[in-house]
Amino acid sequence: MATKKAATTTKKAPAKKSAAAKTTKTTVTTAPVAATSSSLGDHIQTSLRSVSLWRSLGAELVGTFLFAGVVIAGQGQPIFVLFGLAGIVLLLGAVSGAYVNPAITIGALVTRRIGWLRALGYVIAQLLGAALAYVVLSGFISGAEAVSAQAQAYGQTAPALYAAADVSKLTGKEWFIFFSELTGTAILGLAIANVTRNKDRIAGALTAGFGIFVALMIAVSAASYVGGTAIINPAVAIALHAYSWANVWPFAIYAIAPVIGGIVGFVIYDLLRGKEA
Numbered sequence: 001m002a003t004k005k006a007a008t009t010t011k012k013a014p015a016k017k018s019a020a021a022k023t024t025k026t027t028v029t030t031a032p033v034a035a036t037s038s039s040l041g042d043h044i045q046t047s048l049r050s051v052s053l054w055r056s057l058g059a060e061l062v063g064t065f066l067f068a069g070v071v072i073a074g075q076g077q078p079i080f081v082l083f084g085l086a087g088i089v090l091l092l093g094a095v096s097g098a099y100v101n102p103a104i105t106i107g108a109l110v111t112r113r114i115g116w117l118r119a120l121g122y123v124i125a126q127l128l129g130a131a132l133a134y135v136v137l138s139g140f141i142s143g144a145e146a147v148s149a150q151a152q153a154y155g156q157t158a159p160a161l162y163a164a165a166d167v168s169k170l171t172g173k174e175w176f177i178f179f180s181e182l183t184g185t186a187i188l189g190l191a192i193a194n195v196t197r198n199k200d201r202i203a204g205a206l207t208a209g210f211g212i213f214v215a216l217m218i219a220v221s222a223a224s225y226v227g228g229t230a231i232i233n234p235a236v237a238i239a240l241h242a243y244s245w246a247n248v249w250p251f252a253i254y255a256i257a258p259v260i261g262g263i264v265g266f267v268i269y270d271l272l273r274g275k276e277a
Contacts, residue, residue, distance in 0.1 A: 011013045018044075044117065053118060056096035057125045057212035063092045063100040064129030065136075068239040072137055075162045076218035076229070076240075086209030092199055099192070102126050102234045107262035111270055113196050130235035137161055164229040167250050174249045181257035182264075184219025184232040188212050189265020197273075198253035234258050 066088055074080030089098045097114075099105045102112035102123045114148045144159045167174060191211020195204040212232075219230035237254035244250045 003223040011020060018032060022044040051123065054155035056118065057121045059092040059096035060097070060100065060122050060125040061129040062102040063088045063096070063130075064126040064235055065133045067100045067233075068130040068133035068236045070138065071231075071233075072133065072162045072238050074240060076216075076220070076231070077219065081216055082209040082213040083171075086205040086211050089195070089205040089208045090201060093195075095205060096122070097196065098267050099233075100126060100235075100261070101188070101258075103185050103232070103258035103262035104189060104192050106259050106260075107193070107266035109197065110263050111193070112264040113266075126235040128238045130233075130237075134161070134241075152277045162240065164237065165227060166244075167228070167242075167253060168247050170228055170245065173226040173228065174253065175231055176226045176262060177223050177230070178253050178257045180219045180222035180228070180230050181232055183222070184215040184230055185258040185261030186265040187218065188217040188232055188270070189262040190269050191215070191265075194264045231259055232261070262269075 004161060049103060066083060070084030071081060071128045074084070085100070088100060092098045097108075099108065099122060104112070105119050105122045105126065108114050114122070123233055138161060141159055146158065168176065170177070186258055189210055191207055191214075194211075195207050198204045198207065216230065219232055223230040227240070229240070231240060231254055237243060237250075240249055242254045
């Protein structure tokens with residue numbers, strides 16, 4: 001009887017990898033990170049290269065020149081100053097904000113609306129603009145014809161630029177003018193603080209105009225009771241010959257008081273409105 005051979009099947013084991021997988025180790029080297037904070041000198045150089053800054057400084061110089069001219073030509077009357085400031089804000093507000101007042105500029109700086117370098121440039125430009133307005137208008141006055149003796153007999157006087165009252169002749173009344181300047185600039189600062197948050201240019205111009213109208217109405221009336229002059233603008237005070245090196249009071253009244261008032265006005269507005277509004 002024939003027998004069949006059992007078929008044998010052999011399974012081949014999987015072939016072993018001839019070579020182990022090569023592992024590559026990459027080393028990442030990081031270069032030291034440069035310091036991100038720039039020095040004060042670098043910050044100043046970068047800012048001075050900014051075309052926007054120089055345009056803003058030019059706008060503040062021109063704006064203060066026009067504003068000081070309006071005050072002198074209008075004899076400081078609030079109604080003329082109202083339309084003058086409103087027009088300047090419409091003309092130049094989009095370029096620099098049309099602060100045209102060192103006290104208002106410092107108020108904006110303290111409340112962090114503008115940087116310190118821009119604020120410093122604004123103040124210098126505003127002082128130069130007001131001084132230039134006085135020089136230009138004085139040139140026209142010097143070109144005017146002399147008043148004859150016959151005309152003087154009829155009460156006609158030679159043309160002269162509007163000027164502030166002499167503080168040295170108001171001994172004992174200096175504090176009254178000091179607080180009239182402080183109060184008036186605080187009212188103006190309150191109005192301009194609103195303008196800096198208002199995106200509508202026309203509404204901002206009207207707010208600034210009516211703000212300075214109210215400020216001057218109160219400050220001028222208060223100062224006139226004691227025979228003084230209210231200006232509420234340290235730059236325009238140069239054009240009105242308000243300062244005197246012989247007495248410290250003019251600087252306290254027309255420089256320090258408005259700066260304090262401007263800061264107070266901005267701070268009060270921010271407290272009333274709040275940062276989230």
